[in-house]
Amino acid sequence: MFAHYTNYLIKLQKANLLRSLEVPKQVRLDFSSNDYLGLANSPSLLEAGYETARLYGSGSTGSRLLSGNSNLFEDFEAQIATDSRTESALLFNSGFDANIGIFSSLFDKNDLMIFDKLNHASMYRGAALCGAKLLRYNHLDYIMLEHILKNNANKYKTIVLASETLFGMDGDLADLKTLAHLSTTYNTMLYLDEAHAIGIQGQDGYGLATGFELDKNRTILMGTFSKALGSTGGYVACNTLIKNILINRCPSFIYSTALAPFCIGASACAWEIVKTKTKERMGLIETSNGLRNALNALGYNTLGNNTPIIPVQFNSCDEMTRKKENLYKNGILVSGLRRPTVPSPRLRIALNIKHIESDITELLKALS
Numbered sequence: 228m229f230a231h232y233t234n235y236l237i238k239l240q241k242a243n244l245l246r247s248l249e250v251p252k253q254v255r256l257d258f259s260s261n262d263y264l265g266l267a268n269s270p271s272l273l274e275a276g277y278e279t280a281r282l283y284g285s286g287s288t289g290s291r292l293l294s295g296n297s298n299l300f301e302d303f304e305a306q307i308a309t310d311s312r313t314e315s316a317l318l319f320n321s322g323f324d325a326n327i328g329i330f331s332s333l334f335d336k337n338d339l340m341i342f343d344k345l346n347h348a349s350m351y352r353g354a355a356l357c358g359a360k361l362l363r364y365n366h367l368d369y370i371m372l373e374h375i376l377k378n379n380a381n382k383y384k385t386i387v388l389a390s391e392t393l394f395g396m397d398g399d400l401a402d403l404k405t406l407a408h409l410s411t412t413y414n415t416m417l418y419l420d421e422a423h424a425i426g427i428q429g430q431d432g433y434g435l436a437t438g439f440e441l442d443k444n445r446t447i448l449m450g451t452f453s454k455a456l457g458s459t460g461g462y463v464a465c466n467t468l469i470k471n472i473l474i475n476r477c478p479s480f481i482y483s484t485a486l487a488p489f490c491i492g493a494s495a496c497a498w499e500i501v502k503t504k505t506k507e508r509m510g511l512i513e514t515s516n517g518l519r520n521a522l523n524a525l526g527y528n529t530l531g532n533n534t535p536i537i538p539v540q541f542n543s544c545d546e547m548t549r550k551k552e553n554l555y556k557n558g559i560l561v562s563g564l565r566r567p568t569v570p571s572p573r574l575r576i577a578l579n580i581k582h583i584e585s586d587i588t589e590l591l592k593a594l595s
């Protein structure tokens with residue numbers, strides 16, 4: 228009865244693509260986490276989480292539309308909207324929930340979604356759920372994007388351009404000026420996933436979009452607290468009309484118990500801390516560029532620019548896995564990525580503001 232499952236796993240193993248869960252042991256240096264601001268173990272976040280849990284309980288007891296709502300959620304949403312420069316915001320239980328829920332409630336088979344090919348899996352899931360036609364352009368290829376837009380103008384009820392702003396697996400940035408221009412020219416909606424940018428990009432760290440004049444009536448910003456904010460949960464920042472549609476239509480918002488108060492307390496605390504970290508953000512970019520250059524000088528092929536996510540490409544999964552294991556033997560943890568997560572095998576080195584010069588030197592020594 229289960230033979231097809233077994234065969235599937237055997238096939239993955241043979242292709243060196245089998246995933247398994249491991250608890251890393253003896254890690255001295257961690258370059259694998261998305262905790263870019265080093266907040267996940269911050270005493271301030273922990274204390275804010277405990278305090279909020281003491282006041283509001285360990286669980287939120289129901290969906291926001293039933294017993295789960297409180298000022299805790301409303302106040303945090305108002306703050307997110309202010310700092311994102313949007314009319315409104317709405318919290319989700321995770322970034323994944325936000326992407327699949329938003330797409331499936333805003334778009335349908337009469338709409339067209341146009342994706343950067345390297346968009347996150349949660350955006351692909353959302354597109355599949357809503358049934359809209361999906362067309363894709365090569366990563367950051369805005370000439371190809373415009374070609375698609377020209378060929379499809381006026382053929383759909385709504386066209387939405389959707390892109391990550393800081394690409395989490397490639398460490399590069401979308402060109403928001405061009406995306407905004409194309410969105411206005413071809414009258415599309417613009418959906419920006421700021422999951423990896425929140426905390427480390429844009430004005431006061433509140434996402435790449437804050438550095439641009441975007442038409443807020445056609446733009447939807449999505450983010451998460453699970454990366455630089457060291458907590459958990461997701462959000463959308465948008466106009467009030469879209470928020471009201473989501474409250475009335477979005478399954479992952481309507482039919483799921485609201486985030487635990489601890490998460491809101493910790494996330495709201497992290498959100499406030501973000502604006503105090505300008506110097507650290509600049510230092511992080513400087514260190515990242517230094518490491519990229521040093522890796523290139525050693526003959527490695529790195530991707531991205533000006534971000535703390537540094538992918539190192541390899542020709543084969545075997546070669547990448549050997550490097551990863553060798554680093555691990557030295558107590559250094561990096562992520563090893565392969566298909567279908569990314570198109571080519573790579574190590575993903577993620578820096579955070581807690582890494583010091585000797586950590587980088589040790590990493591480089593182990594890779595040389």
Ligand SMILES: Cc1ncc(COP(=O)(O)O)c(C=O)c1O
Binds near residue numbers: 324349391
């Ligand atoms: C670009 C992007 N969007 C959305 C998500 C989902 O966010 P969360 O981890 O909060 O579910 C991720 C997480 O990996 C991501 O990288």
